[in-house]
Every structure is written in C-alpha cells, then in structure tokens.
Amino acid sequence: MALSYIRSLRSMNIPKELIQMGGCRTFAVGSKSKKGGKGGAAADASKASTISNEVKATAVVGANILKDGANPKILQDSEYSGWLWHLLDKRPALSELRRKDIESLPYEDLKRFVKLDNRDRIKENNSIRAKN
Known part of the structure; x- marks a missing residue:
C-alpha cells in the first residue's frame, strides 16, 4: 500500500x-546519468x-x-x-586482575580493577532486579 x-x-x-x-x-532518487551503480566509487576516485x-x-x-x-x-x-x-597496549582483564594479589598491583592496575569490579557489580545487580 x-x-x-x-x-x-x-x-x-x-x-x-x-x-x-x-x-x-x-x-532520494539517484541520477540516471551516473554510471557504475551505487556508492559513487567513480566520484571518490577522481577526488x-x-x-x-x-x-x-x-x-x-x-x-x-x-x-x-x-x-x-x-x-x-x-x-x-x-x-x-x-594507547593500544593490552591491559589485563577483570578475571586476570582478580587472580592476582590486590596488595601487589601497581596503581594503574588497581584503579582499573576497581573500575571494572564496580561495573561488573552494577551489571549483576541490574540483572537481578530485572528478573524480579
């Protein structure tokens, strides 16, 4: 319809x-004078x-x-x-940080652990509340 x-x-x-x-x-209606189909690859090549x-x-x-x-x-x-x-260096995941001793972690890893742990707890609480 x-x-x-x-x-x-x-x-x-x-x-x-x-x-x-x-x-x-x-x-939008494409111009019929264009050749090469959709996408305008020919126009990009000239630019x-x-x-x-x-x-x-x-x-x-x-x-x-x-x-x-x-x-x-x-x-x-x-x-x-x-x-x-x-910026592109690999940083340890939360599961890897949980396996390590918290007291011996460098400051950057400890800060990352707290951030990821809080995020994980919030997601878990939200999923529990959604089920009820």
Whole structure:
C-alpha cells in the first residue's frame, strides 16, 4: 500500500516547498546519468587523485573538522607525548586482575580493577532486579 502511495506521489508534480510544509518525507532518487551503480566509487576516485602526494606526506588528510581550518601537520615521533604510544597496549582483564594479589598491583592496575569490579557489580545487580 505504501509503495503504491509513493508511486502515485512521483507521478504528481508537487512543489518542494509544499512538501516541506506538509511534513511529508521524500526519498532520494539517484541520477540516471551516473554510471557504475551505487556508492559513487567513480566520484571518490577522481577526488582522491586531486590530492597531491606532498600533502599526503605532510598532513593528516581528512582530520580537519572546521570549515575554515586546515588539516593538521604530521610531526616527528619525538614531538608527540609519551602516553600516545601506549594507547593500544593490552591491559589485563577483570578475571586476570582478580587472580592476582590486590596488595601487589601497581596503581594503574588497581584503579582499573576497581573500575571494572564496580561495573561488573552494577551489571549483576541490574540483572537481578530485572528478573524480579
């Protein structure tokens, strides 16, 4: 039924201003002059070729979120903070931390243990309350 309604709307010439005022949603219709199907891969390829290799090597392309801003420059490794290089290090799971002696844990692991243990207790209490 909805499909026939949409088809009947397509055959009618309704101004866009009237549709926007009425609150009726419309669906995007792709241009028939495009070749290559959905996704616009051909358009993306032409954009990628316009970016020079020099820009790619000196700036983080696509990291700019401001209208008037520029892409941030790539710095030397020594110019970045030390904590940055440890972001992807594996940290112990809660089960592994529970097996260790709490008194001998380093401060960072102890802080992680408390956070994960609290989160686990909250989830357990929520599941018990949901069953009742």
